[in-house]
Every structure is written in C-alpha cells, then in structure tokens.
Amino acid sequence: MTVGGPRGGHPRLQMPCLSKMERMIVSMQDPDMGIKMRNQRLLITVIPHAMTGNDIVEWLIQKYGISEEESLHLGNLIVKHGYIYPLKDPRSLTLRADESPYRFQTPYFWTSTKWPATELDYAIYLAKKNIRKQGDLIEHEKDNYNLLHKRINHTWDFVVMQAREQLRAAKQRRKGDRIVIDCQEQAYWLVNRPPPGAPSVLEQGPERRNCHTSRVQLAKNMDYYKREIEYCRKAMARTRVKSSICLEGYIKFNEQYVPHDPIMSGCLPSNPWITDDTTYWAMNAPTVLTPTKLRVERWGFDFSELLTDPLGRAQLLEFLKKEFSAENLSFWEACEELRYGEQSRIAEIVDSIYQQFLAPGATRWVNIDSKTMERTLEGIKTPHRYVMDDAQMHIYMLMKKDSYPRFLKSELYRNLLAEAVIPPETKKRVFPFMRKQRHSSPSPALLLPAGDAEDKIKGPTAVPEEES
C-alpha cells in the first residue's frame, strides 16, 4: 500500500507492540473462540457488546496458557493503550478482574503512531465538549482549550464550525449509538492527551541511534547498495577472537581477582560503609608505609597493576636502580607526562625528553632499536602529543618482558610480601549496647543557620523519623 503517509514526509511506522495488540483484539472477536458479549443496561437504552473484566482475564488465560497474574498485566496493557475502555469509571484506564464492564474501541480510534492525534482534532473535541457541558470543562482541559485557541488561532473559526457540524451529524444516529460514540471519543482522548500527572503510553524513550534502524529506506538504489557493501567489508576486516578463548581468559581473570574484590570476598578490617570505620581506606591509601598483603599480591598479576599503583612504581624504581636500568622507567614517565600534559608545554617537554634520553651521549640514554629511533627523531621536528608513542611502547614492552619477571623473583619483592600486613577484622563488641549505631549522616537541611532552620524543620520531618 503506497498511499500511507502524509504528503512529503517519511511514512511513519506503527509501533510493533501496537500491531501485536491489534491482532490480539481481532482474535477476541471470533464468534466461537472470542469473548462472550453481554448487554449493558442503562436507564432506558440497552447497548450490546459489553464484557466484564473477568471475561477478558479468563479469555487471555485460556488462549495463551498463562498465569492469572500475567493475564491481568496483559489486560492492563491493552486497556492502557486504549483498545478496550471501561464503562463504569471511564477516567481510570485499568483492568479490574471483576464484574466491571468494558467495551472494544472502534478501529478509527485505535492508538497509532502512524496517525498521531492532531492539535486540530483535539481542539474540535474540546469545543464539542464545551458545547455539551455548557462550559463546564475539567481544569486541564480548560487550560488546553485556551492554549489551543492561541496556538491555532488562524483556524479557530473552522474548529467552532466543525464542532457544531459534528454534533449535528451525531444527532442523526440512535441514542444508544450516540452514547457509545461519546464514550469512544472520551477514551481516545484520555489515551492521547492524558491529564497532567498520568503517564502517557505513547512516550517513546530516547532511542539508541542505530543508523540502520531509524531510517526507513524506500528506494534501494545504487547508493544504498554501495553503503551496504562498504559496511560488510568493514565488518569482515574486524579482528575476531574465538569465543572459547575469550571465555577462558574471562574465567581466569575472575578467578584471580575474586579474593581481591571487597564485595565478593569481604574486606578487612571492615566495610566502612557499614561500620563507619575508615581504617580500610587509611590502610589502602596510595602512599602508605606498609602496604597490605592483597595489594602486594596484585602487583604480581600484571605489569600494568604494578605500574599504576604509586607504591608499586616506587618499588619498581628501587629495583631498577639496582639493575642500572632506571632510565627506562623515567623515560616512560616522561612520555606519560607528554601525552596527558598541557598543550602549551608540549614543545618544551619534547625537547627535555630528547636532551635527557635520546640525544647521542645523553646522561640517561635509553636503548631503543634503530628504526623506532629514526622515526622518533623525525617526529620531534614537528612535536605533538603522540610523537613519543612508538618509543614509549618499545620501552614499556622491554620493561614488561625483561625487568618485570626479574622483579617478581627478586629479594626486594619477596621481602615486601613477607612484611605486608593483613589487617585484623574488627572485633564485634560483646555487649550489644556498646556497638556503634549504624545511621546515615544527618540531613544537611537541619544544619542550616537558625533563620532557615525553622522552616526546614517543618519540611523534611521524614528524615529524623527514619533515623530513630
């Protein structure tokens, strides 16, 4: 069907959940397998095709083989989206699993993202309601009415004309049908223009922009296929690792780190968030005299762990000094400063690095292979943040492959492990009334100066109640 959308715009799509609900509604109409209909008796008129909440819930249970809870939830969704509306309490769009009556909505008024409700239609509806109720509209409807009068002022005369004509046209129908039409329209606008504070079912949250989902490609022309080929080519060139290997690595990582995770394995001496005792943080501060045993063990897992821990880095420096290769670490640190430092100082830093580490006959000359050295010296002529990257990577790998294993086997490291502290667990006080009370810190509102405190005390009175 090509005649689907408004002129000149992209044809809109129906939200998939709405299409599913529509199919469900149609299957409810089956004379043999559908829902049993009853008659609704008003004072004088009898209107057919009403059903109770119970009927709906039971039909859903039977048709889909689901539990009652799920069926109630599903029925609620259908009512909220306006496919079935309640007759007794029209403003509350919920499904009650009792004898309260419901009726199906006419297909024109089905909720649709393809045919969104327009301001013009809403204005006509409000004008009609105004006429019928002689000006007695609900608060938010009055506000909307005035707003619309301003916004679509140029067609307001048409709105009034059309409202009157629609009411006159409705008079040509039977009384029962007129009542049904009114109920239908009211339910439709309750869904599409909910009163303030009520959630709107048509709100679609922030979409994750995937260029392949949001655009509806109509013409499959040359450009489209070229883009598809490019996309597939790039996808094929991606590096892949077998999932078995990935998963093995992942399991190993987790096994190694589980004893170090404060949530999974508890933390000694005690969790500060629970006991208000900050010893844990004090003992694991970046610079302490004696590191904890867990911390020292972690240095053995991976070179990056050692390097990112300031204490570890200091120990590594000590070790390298003994081995007469401390300049490697200094060079690496200088390159980090270049990468993450200030833009204005880049030329200065590059120059100092060159003078200290790379110039022939420099005091702390680093051993880089000739190709990398050539490239770096070329790059120094036009210095920028990443000009030392190759050299830095080379030195990093050198340290990792050469110095690091020796560090782990060295005396220095073993002494550190032996001297490392295992903090004792906080003893639980024997007498219960001596235990520290666990409470959240007082609300900052109560700490305000005296003038405001009087107002505030009346305000957040919930906080002191929770504390006690």
Place this chain on the structure above:
Amino acid sequence: MVKEECKALLDALSKVTACYRHMVLTIGGTSDSQNLREELKKTRQKAQELAVANRNKLTAVLKDKSVSKEDKAEFERLWVIFSTCLEILEIDMRRALELGHEFPLNVPKKHLIQTGMSGGTSGVAARAMSIQNMKYEAEHNIDVVDLKDLENEINQVGEMMYEMEMKVSVPQWTVEAKQDPGAELKSTISVGASSIGMISVEENKSFCDISKILAGIIFSAVLIIAIVLAVCVVKLS
C-alpha cells in the same frame, strides 16, 4: 453577494466533512456494512465536488485585484478555513483507505470489532447529501472495488492541495479568528446536555433533585407540627 456564496459553499463543505468523519468512525465496527461503504463513496464524491467549487470561487476572488482590503482579509480567512477543511478530509480519506483494507466485509475469517453500535448511518449520509432518504444501488462487493477509486481520489485531493499552495499564497499567521474562546456556547443549537450527555450525569442530577425535594418536604412538615403545637399551647393556657 460573493461573500455570502463563498460562506454558503464553505458551510456545505464543512457539513459534508463532519458527516464523512462520522462515517469513517464506524468502519470496522459492528454497524459497518456494504451500505456504509456506499455512503462513504457518495459522501466523498460530494465533498470533492464542493471542494472544487470552493476552490474555483475563492481563487477567482483572491486573484481579483479590485477587492477592498477588509474583503481581502475576510476572503483570506475563508481560504484558511477551506484549506484546513481539505486537510481533514484528506486525512480521513487516507484512514478510510487503510481501514477499508484491514476490514473487508465479505471474508468469513475476518471479524468486525464489536464496538456496541447497532444502528446505521443512513441518517448521517442523508444529511451529507442533503436528501431525505438514501438509496442503495451498489454491488455487493463495493468494499473491495471502491478502494481503487479511493486511492485515485486521494491522489487527486493531494494534487489539488499542492496546486492551491503553489498558486495562492495566503500566509496563515496573518489570519485572526473572529470567534473568542467560548464563542460556541453563545449560539442557539438545540443540542441540550440531556440528549447527548452521559447517562451517569443524568442519573446524578435526578438523584440530587429527589434528595432536595425530600429535604424540603421534611422541613415543611416539621414547621407545620411546630406551628400546631404552639397554637395548642396558646389555646390551652
């Protein structure tokens, strides 16, 4: 007068549009039938004739340079009303097409939605066509046959609207409505709250009256007893 003729044509178009909307509402429901589809067809053809007549008249007037300024403003207002009416008509026609595809009438497996409507729309159609009674003479599969015509007519209306926009430039923001908010309440239509309003509202109103009457009766009875007692006391003493 040209103004009155234009207004009359516009009123007629508005009437037919309202009736058409009313009929499109019933597609897919239980009062849907071959008759309804035929009524839809006739109504929209009438709407199209009126639209063309309106357009010709209004474009002639707007192109006329000898019209005074107030008249021109008035005709621009009518033009804006006309184009809005046409927009609504086009949207309703598109929806009728979509609903017509979704709810064919002669297929036994496809069921109509039980919306609670039981009467027909012949009165509405008669009002749209400005005749007394509707005559039905179409074949029994008009619901399918008509859809092709409907598609063509939608395209025609779309083209007409495009032409209108291109040929006549009436900036919509310069048109001001003549009616204030709440203007519709001042007119005298015989659309009383009792005939169309909710039955529940009716019931509430009647109950209130009954309770008021009861209260009045009880009060007057107590008053009479008090007067009688006072008279007895005066007489005995």
